[in-house]
Amino acid sequence: MMQIKTIELFNIELPLIEPFIVSYGTYPNMPSIIVKMTSQCGLVGWGEAVPDEHVTGETLEGTYAVLKHTLAPAMIGENPMNFEKIHAKMDALIYSAPAAKAAIDIACFDLAGKKLGVPAYQLTGGRYYEKFPITHVLSIGTPEKMANEAAERVEMGYNSFKMKVGRDVASDVARIKAVRERVGKEIAIRVDVNQGWVNSSTTMQAVRELEQLNIDWLEQPVRADDIDGMVEIKSKTSIPVMIDEGLRGVREMREIIAKRAADKVNIKLMKCGGMYPAMKLAHMAEMAGIECQIGSMVESSVGSAAGFHVAFSNKVFTSVELTGPLKFSKDIGNLQYNVPYIQLNERAGLGVDVDEAVLAELTRDHCVVQ
Known part of the structure; x- marks a missing residue:
């Protein structure tokens, strides 16, 4: 059985080529929270939360805090392949907070795919x-x-x-x-x-x-x-x-x-x-x-x-x-x-490599939960 060993959180800002303008706001850059989930067997799954005050009702700071203090600690020791159970546990801990939960969910799918050797689809x-x-x-x-x-x-x-x-x-x-x-x-x-x-x-x-x-x-x-x-x-x-x-x-x-x-x-x-x-x-x-x-x-x-x-x-x-x-x-x-x-590739999990040097360069805040 696979178990989640550690979860790292990276509060980052992604630089946009030009500002993104919608009816309710202008974004010069996109803030995001990246989750790095590591299993006991040494596999790594990546997740992401992009909260939006106007859409998901979450702020970046609030989402980071929810992940750091509430969701990530509760995931340690869980099997990331038990999607239904993981969501039930997250929902029992906090109402709504969808972007925060999405970051955990996506990392679990990446891990599960890598464990089974199949693409997430x-x-x-x-x-x-x-x-x-x-x-x-x-x-x-x-x-x-x-x-x-x-x-x-x-x-x-x-x-x-x-x-x-x-x-x-x-x-x-x-x-x-x-x-x-x-x-x-x-x-x-x-x-x-x-x-x-x-x-x-x-x-x-x-x-x-x-x-x-x-x-x-x-x-x-x-x-x-x-x-x-x-x-x-x-x-x-x-x-x-x-x-x-x-x-x-x-x-x-x-x-x-x-x-x-x-x-x-x-x-x-x-x-x-x-x-x-x-x-x-x-x-x-x-x-x-x-x-x-x-x-x-x-x-x-x-x-x-x-x-x-x-x-x-x-x-x-x-x-x-x-x-x-x-x-x-x-x-x-x-x-x-x-x-x-x-066209998606055939690689296991999300099929995406994360460049940890670029991640470190864009990171404004970082923590480890274990």
Whole structure:
């Protein structure tokens, strides 16, 4: 039986090539917590937590403290392959705290895969997809800037975009129209409002302008907790709607299914607590006929790889938006992208090597729990 011997925590900051801008904030760099989990037999599993005050309700400092004082000490001596038991133990210790739990969960999957000599996707359903197209995310900018960036990316081979909007309807519609005019009709455009239009009436003003623009889907236009607002929008538009911030765990998924509040849901490991809970949400969605996406909190190669392993092994996932490693000027891992696609390797666990020299260079705080 494998046992967890030590857990090391690294509070790091990943340098972005350019600031990441969404409706609720601008990120010059991405803070992250890396977990290094070592077993009694000497194997190492890597995990990651990228908390977000606006989405998971966790701060970086709080997540680091929860891992250091609550979750990591309780994992020592546990078998990392007992995913159900590990989650039950974490849930008994602290309510919610999904990003903190995700870091432990991901490290356990990496360890289990390495112990068995199989890729992590073999533990989540086996390989279903061979490759996924990568969507380029356009940060909020002027209509001209966003259109220019989209045109550059089409030249590089990208054929789908996720546009970040959410400032005000008039300027957002101008942004979307500018990109559509520049890239033509064949390129896929998804619009992510990140709650920026607040309510259904504002959203419907935008929807009337967007109906003719062949939008793949409209993501989280209203406040996260306004499930009824999503119901109203879905009933009044032909544009498919996706819930992101409004879906964290099982409780929200039950309500979304019961009210038929979305055509698609954006499952993020940092919102739900890791790979194992993400699988449970995907199974619920599949039973209800709702398509899934694995979304990004701009994680490093470690957290991004974990999301890909879940998506590659379940047919209900029809899109993936894990582009964190492409946004960093320096990353701790070596997840390989073949733009505009990603194909996972066949290596055990997450299939990612962590460069401990780079990790040390980016670390602001470090501790060992044993």
